[in-house]
Amino acid sequence: MTRPLLLPLLLLLLLPLPTYAWNGAGHRLVAALAWAQLEAPAREQAVALLRRHPDQARWLRRQQEQDPDYGLFLEASTWPDDIRRDARFHDPDEPPTPLLPGFPHMQRQTHWHFQDEPGAGGRGEIDTRVERLARELAEGDAQSRAYALPWLLHLVADLHQPLHTAGRGDRGGNGYTVENPYNPRKPFMSLHAYWDELPGPPWLRGRHLEAPLARLAALPAPEQGDPARWLAEGRALVAGDGVYPATPGSLLPLVTPEFHARARQISDQRLAAAGVRLGRWLNRLLVPRAAASR
Numbered sequence: 001m002t003r004p005l006l007l008p009l010l011l012l013l014l015l016p017l018p019t020y021a022w023n024g025a026g027h028r029l030v031a032a033l034a035w036a037q038l039e040a041p042a043r044e045q046a047v048a049l050l051r052r053h054p055d056q057a058r059w060l061r062r063q064q065e066q067d068p069d070y071g072l073f074l075e076a077s078t079w080p081d082d083i084r085r086d087a088r089f090h091d092p093d094e095p096p097t098p099l100l101p102g103f104p105h106m107q108r109q110t111h112w113h114f115q116d117e118p119g120a121g122g123r124g125e126i127d128t129r130v131e132r133l134a135r136e137l138a139e140g141d142a143q144s145r146a147y148a149l150p151w152l153l154h155l156v157a158d159l160h161q162p163l164h165t166a167g168r169g170d171r172g173g174n175g176y177t178v179e180n181p182y183n184p185r186k187p188f189m190s191l192h193a194y195w196d197e198l199p200g201p202p203w204l205r206g207r208h209l210e211a212p213l214a215r216l217a218a219l220p221a222p223e224q225g226d227p228a229r230w231l232a233e234g235r236a237l238v239a240g241d242g243v244y245p246a247t248p249g250s251l252l253p254l255v256t257p258e259f260h261a262r263a264r265q266i267s268d269q270r271l272a273a274a275g276v277r278l279g280r281w282l283n284r285l286l287v288p289r290a291a292a293s294r
Protein backbone atom coordinates (compact mmCIF):
# COMPACT_ATOMS: atom_id res chain seq x y z
CA MET A 1 0.00 0.00 0.00
CA THR A 2 1.34 3.42 -0.83
CA ARG A 3 1.56 6.14 1.73
CA PRO A 4 -1.20 8.43 0.33
CA LEU A 5 -3.69 5.60 0.94
CA LEU A 6 -2.13 4.42 4.17
CA LEU A 7 -2.18 7.72 6.00
CA PRO A 8 -5.95 8.45 6.02
CA LEU A 9 -6.67 4.80 6.73
CA LEU A 10 -4.33 4.74 9.69
CA LEU A 11 -5.68 7.96 11.06
CA LEU A 12 -9.21 6.65 10.80
CA LEU A 13 -8.36 3.38 12.52
CA LEU A 14 -6.34 5.03 15.22
CA LEU A 15 -8.56 7.93 16.05
CA PRO A 16 -7.97 8.19 19.78
CA LEU A 17 -10.87 7.49 22.08
CA PRO A 18 -11.04 10.00 24.89
CA THR A 19 -9.59 8.82 28.17
CA TYR A 20 -9.63 10.82 31.33
CA ALA A 21 -7.33 9.71 34.09
CA TRP A 22 -4.18 8.11 35.33
CA ASN A 23 -4.86 4.42 34.89
CA GLY A 24 -5.73 2.12 37.80
CA ALA A 25 -2.06 1.57 38.67
CA GLY A 26 -1.51 5.32 38.91
CA HIS A 27 -4.50 5.80 41.20
CA ARG A 28 -3.60 2.89 43.48
CA LEU A 29 0.00 4.14 43.73
CA VAL A 30 -1.17 7.61 44.76
CA ALA A 31 -3.58 6.11 47.30
CA ALA A 32 -0.83 3.86 48.69
CA LEU A 33 1.50 6.82 49.20
CA ALA A 34 -1.32 8.75 50.87
CA TRP A 35 -2.10 5.82 53.18
CA ALA A 36 1.55 5.77 54.30
CA GLN A 37 1.17 9.41 55.40
CA LEU A 38 -2.04 8.88 57.38
CA GLU A 39 -1.94 9.13 61.14
CA ALA A 40 -4.02 6.62 63.09
CA PRO A 41 -7.14 8.81 63.63
CA ALA A 42 -7.35 9.76 59.95
CA ARG A 43 -6.82 6.14 58.91
CA GLU A 44 -9.61 4.96 61.21
CA GLN A 45 -11.99 7.63 59.90
CA ALA A 46 -11.13 6.89 56.30
CA VAL A 47 -11.78 3.17 56.73
CA ALA A 48 -15.00 3.77 58.68
CA LEU A 49 -16.29 6.06 55.90
CA LEU A 50 -15.33 3.69 53.08
CA ARG A 51 -17.06 0.84 54.88
CA ARG A 52 -20.27 2.90 54.72
CA HIS A 53 -19.95 3.36 50.96
CA PRO A 54 -22.58 1.40 48.99
CA ASP A 55 -19.86 -0.15 46.77
CA GLN A 56 -17.43 -1.21 49.49
CA ALA A 57 -18.18 -4.94 49.00
CA ARG A 58 -17.02 -4.69 45.37
CA TRP A 59 -13.73 -3.11 46.50
CA LEU A 60 -13.16 -5.78 49.15
CA ARG A 61 -13.79 -8.54 46.59
CA ARG A 62 -11.07 -7.38 44.22
CA GLN A 63 -8.45 -6.05 46.64
CA GLN A 64 -5.25 -8.09 47.00
CA GLU A 65 -3.58 -6.67 50.11
CA GLN A 66 -2.88 -8.52 53.38
CA ASP A 67 -4.63 -5.72 55.25
CA PRO A 68 -8.18 -5.42 53.86
CA ASP A 69 -8.51 -1.85 55.19
CA TYR A 70 -5.53 -0.82 53.09
CA GLY A 71 -6.87 -2.74 50.11
CA LEU A 72 -10.25 -1.01 50.50
CA PHE A 73 -8.54 2.39 50.47
CA LEU A 74 -6.60 1.54 47.29
CA GLU A 75 -9.62 0.20 45.41
CA ALA A 76 -11.85 3.14 46.39
CA SER A 77 -9.46 5.45 44.52
CA THR A 78 -10.58 4.19 41.08
CA TRP A 79 -14.32 4.28 41.79
CA PRO A 80 -14.97 7.51 39.79
CA ASP A 81 -13.50 5.73 36.73
CA ASP A 82 -15.26 2.43 37.50
CA ILE A 83 -18.69 4.06 37.25
CA ARG A 84 -18.03 5.26 33.69
CA ARG A 85 -18.92 1.75 32.51
CA ASP A 86 -21.52 1.02 35.18
CA ALA A 87 -25.15 0.87 33.99
CA ARG A 88 -26.44 1.93 37.43
CA PHE A 89 -25.14 5.43 36.63
CA HIS A 90 -25.90 7.87 33.82
CA ASP A 91 -24.43 10.74 31.83
CA PRO A 92 -26.27 14.04 31.33
CA ASP A 93 -27.42 13.03 27.83
CA GLU A 94 -28.91 9.73 29.05
CA PRO A 95 -32.20 9.05 30.83
CA PRO A 96 -31.69 9.20 34.61
CA THR A 97 -31.16 5.86 36.36
CA PRO A 98 -32.99 5.06 39.63
CA LEU A 99 -31.48 6.40 42.83
CA LEU A 100 -30.00 3.54 44.88
CA PRO A 101 -29.62 3.52 48.68
CA GLY A 102 -26.54 5.29 50.01
CA PHE A 103 -25.86 7.43 46.92
CA PRO A 104 -26.70 11.16 46.81
CA HIS A 105 -27.36 10.86 43.03
CA MET A 106 -26.50 8.50 40.16
CA GLN A 107 -24.55 10.87 37.90
CA ARG A 108 -21.17 9.85 36.53
CA GLN A 109 -19.84 13.42 36.72
CA THR A 110 -17.19 12.81 34.06
CA HIS A 111 -16.57 16.58 33.89
CA TRP A 112 -15.19 16.52 37.45
CA HIS A 113 -11.98 14.76 36.36
CA PHE A 114 -10.31 17.60 34.46
CA GLN A 115 -10.21 21.23 33.42
CA ASP A 116 -8.58 21.25 30.04
CA GLU A 117 -7.83 24.90 29.22
CA PRO A 118 -7.31 27.93 31.41
CA GLY A 119 -9.91 30.67 31.10
CA ALA A 120 -13.32 30.76 29.48
CA GLY A 121 -12.58 28.13 26.81
CA GLY A 122 -11.93 25.41 29.38
CA ARG A 123 -14.24 22.48 29.98
CA GLY A 124 -14.40 20.45 33.17
CA GLU A 125 -14.31 21.59 36.77
CA ILE A 126 -11.55 19.80 38.67
CA ASP A 127 -10.23 23.26 39.57
CA THR A 128 -13.18 23.96 41.88
CA ARG A 129 -14.46 20.44 42.57
CA VAL A 130 -11.48 19.27 44.64
CA GLU A 131 -11.95 22.02 47.24
CA ARG A 132 -15.72 21.41 47.36
CA LEU A 133 -15.23 17.70 47.99
CA ALA A 134 -12.65 18.45 50.70
CA ARG A 135 -15.19 20.70 52.44
CA GLU A 136 -17.84 18.00 52.16
CA LEU A 137 -15.42 15.45 53.62
CA ALA A 138 -14.61 17.70 56.58
CA GLU A 139 -18.09 19.04 57.29
CA GLY A 140 -20.74 16.87 55.65
CA ASP A 141 -23.00 14.21 57.13
CA ALA A 142 -21.82 10.60 57.16
CA GLN A 143 -23.36 9.70 53.79
CA SER A 144 -21.93 12.68 51.92
CA ARG A 145 -18.53 12.15 53.56
CA ALA A 146 -18.51 8.51 52.43
CA TYR A 147 -19.39 9.67 48.92
CA ALA A 148 -16.78 12.46 48.89
CA LEU A 149 -13.80 10.39 50.03
CA PRO A 150 -13.31 8.11 46.97
CA TRP A 151 -13.80 11.16 44.75
CA LEU A 152 -11.14 13.11 46.62
CA LEU A 153 -8.71 10.15 46.54
CA HIS A 154 -9.23 10.06 42.78
CA LEU A 155 -9.25 13.74 41.88
CA VAL A 156 -6.13 14.78 43.80
CA ALA A 157 -4.32 12.22 41.62
CA ASP A 158 -6.01 13.45 38.41
CA LEU A 159 -5.09 17.02 39.29
CA HIS A 160 -1.44 15.95 39.15
CA GLN A 161 -1.74 14.46 35.64
CA PRO A 162 -0.55 17.50 33.61
CA LEU A 163 -3.01 16.86 30.75
CA HIS A 164 -5.95 17.04 33.18
CA THR A 165 -5.18 20.70 33.73
CA ALA A 166 -4.29 21.93 30.24
CA GLY A 167 -3.75 21.00 26.63
CA ARG A 168 -2.94 22.78 23.42
CA GLY A 169 -6.46 23.18 22.06
CA ASP A 170 -6.72 19.38 21.81
CA ARG A 171 -8.92 18.44 24.81
CA GLY A 172 -6.02 17.77 27.15
CA GLY A 173 -4.01 15.82 24.56
CA ASN A 174 -6.98 13.53 23.70
CA GLY A 175 -6.99 14.96 20.16
CA TYR A 176 -3.20 14.77 19.76
CA THR A 177 -1.89 11.45 18.42
CA VAL A 178 1.72 10.34 18.89
CA GLU A 179 3.86 7.45 17.66
CA ASN A 180 4.84 5.43 20.69
CA PRO A 181 7.31 2.59 20.05
CA TYR A 182 7.12 1.68 23.75
CA ASN A 183 3.67 0.19 23.33
CA PRO A 184 3.91 -2.37 20.48
CA ARG A 185 0.18 -3.16 20.71
CA LYS A 186 -0.78 0.49 20.31
CA PRO A 187 2.02 2.18 18.33
CA PHE A 188 -0.25 5.18 17.67
CA MET A 189 -2.12 6.58 20.63
CA SER A 190 -3.38 9.85 22.02
CA LEU A 191 -0.88 11.82 24.03
CA HIS A 192 -3.39 11.76 26.90
CA ALA A 193 -3.52 7.94 26.88
CA TYR A 194 0.29 7.82 26.71
CA TRP A 195 0.45 9.87 29.93
CA ASP A 196 -2.29 7.88 31.64
CA GLU A 197 -0.31 4.67 31.09
CA LEU A 198 3.08 5.90 32.34
CA PRO A 199 2.46 4.63 35.92
CA GLY A 200 2.54 1.01 34.67
CA PRO A 201 0.09 -1.69 33.57
CA PRO A 202 -3.42 -0.95 34.85
CA TRP A 203 -3.77 -4.33 36.60
CA LEU A 204 -0.95 -3.65 39.09
CA ARG A 205 -2.10 -4.69 42.56
CA GLY A 206 -0.77 -6.40 45.67
CA ARG A 207 2.91 -7.38 45.51
CA HIS A 208 3.22 -5.97 41.97
CA LEU A 209 2.72 -2.49 43.41
CA GLU A 210 5.68 -2.84 45.78
CA ALA A 211 8.57 -2.02 43.40
CA PRO A 212 7.00 1.08 41.81
CA LEU A 213 5.84 2.20 45.25
CA ALA A 214 9.38 1.97 46.65
CA ARG A 215 10.68 3.99 43.68
CA LEU A 216 8.10 6.74 44.27
CA ALA A 217 8.52 6.76 48.05
CA ALA A 218 12.26 7.45 47.59
CA LEU A 219 11.61 10.76 45.78
CA PRO A 220 12.02 14.03 47.74
CA ALA A 221 8.94 15.12 49.70
CA PRO A 222 6.97 17.84 47.86
CA GLU A 223 5.98 21.21 49.26
CA GLN A 224 2.34 20.96 50.28
CA GLY A 225 0.81 23.97 48.53
CA ASP A 226 -2.88 23.82 47.68
CA PRO A 227 -5.04 22.62 44.77
CA ALA A 228 -4.62 25.94 42.91
CA ARG A 229 -0.87 25.48 43.04
CA TRP A 230 -1.04 21.82 41.97
CA LEU A 231 -3.10 22.90 38.95
CA ALA A 232 -0.66 25.70 38.10
CA GLU A 233 2.23 23.22 38.25
CA GLY A 234 0.46 20.99 35.71
CA ARG A 235 -0.15 23.92 33.38
CA ALA A 236 3.49 25.00 33.62
CA LEU A 237 4.53 21.46 32.66
CA VAL A 238 2.23 21.48 29.63
CA ALA A 239 3.61 24.90 28.58
CA GLY A 240 7.18 23.54 28.88
CA ASP A 241 8.88 20.90 26.76
CA GLY A 242 8.40 17.69 28.79
CA VAL A 243 4.77 16.81 28.05
CA TYR A 244 4.45 17.14 24.24
CA PRO A 245 7.04 15.33 22.04
CA ALA A 246 8.78 17.68 19.61
CA THR A 247 10.50 15.14 17.30
CA PRO A 248 8.65 14.21 14.10
CA GLY A 249 8.17 10.45 13.50
CA SER A 250 7.22 8.76 10.23
CA LEU A 251 3.66 10.12 10.41
CA LEU A 252 3.19 11.83 13.71
CA PRO A 253 5.20 13.28 16.64
CA LEU A 254 7.47 10.58 18.02
CA VAL A 255 8.09 9.37 21.58
CA THR A 256 11.91 9.16 21.50
CA PRO A 257 13.98 7.39 24.20
CA GLU A 258 14.97 10.78 25.63
CA PHE A 259 11.38 12.03 25.67
CA HIS A 260 10.14 8.80 27.22
CA ALA A 261 12.75 8.87 30.00
CA ARG A 262 11.89 12.47 30.83
CA ALA A 263 8.13 11.81 30.73
CA ARG A 264 8.52 8.85 33.09
CA GLN A 265 10.53 11.01 35.46
CA ILE A 266 7.87 13.75 35.40
CA SER A 267 5.12 11.16 35.85
CA ASP A 268 6.90 9.66 38.88
CA GLN A 269 7.33 13.10 40.43
CA ARG A 270 3.67 13.97 39.89
CA LEU A 271 2.42 10.65 41.32
CA ALA A 272 4.69 10.97 44.36
CA ALA A 273 3.65 14.57 44.97
CA ALA A 274 -0.03 13.68 44.64
CA GLY A 275 0.21 10.82 47.13
CA VAL A 276 2.12 12.66 49.83
CA ARG A 277 0.02 15.81 49.51
CA LEU A 278 -3.22 13.83 49.59
CA GLY A 279 -2.16 11.98 52.74
CA ARG A 280 -1.14 15.14 54.56
CA TRP A 281 -4.39 16.82 53.55
CA LEU A 282 -6.49 13.90 54.76
CA ASN A 283 -4.79 14.13 58.15
CA ARG A 284 -6.31 17.59 58.46
CA LEU A 285 -9.69 16.79 56.91
CA LEU A 286 -10.29 13.53 58.77
CA VAL A 287 -9.80 14.63 62.36
CA PRO A 288 -12.09 12.94 64.88
CA ARG A 289 -15.47 14.65 64.86
CA ALA A 290 -15.43 15.71 68.53
CA ALA A 291 -12.09 17.44 68.08
CA ALA A 292 -13.29 19.04 64.86
CA SER A 293 -16.32 20.73 66.40
CA ARG A 294 -15.91 24.46 66.83
Ligand SMILES: [Zn+2]
Pocket residue numbers: 020021022080081113154158
Ligand atom coordinates in the same frame (compact mmCIF):
# COMPACT_ATOMS: atom_id res chain seq x y z
ZN1 LIG B 1 -10.15 10.51 36.62
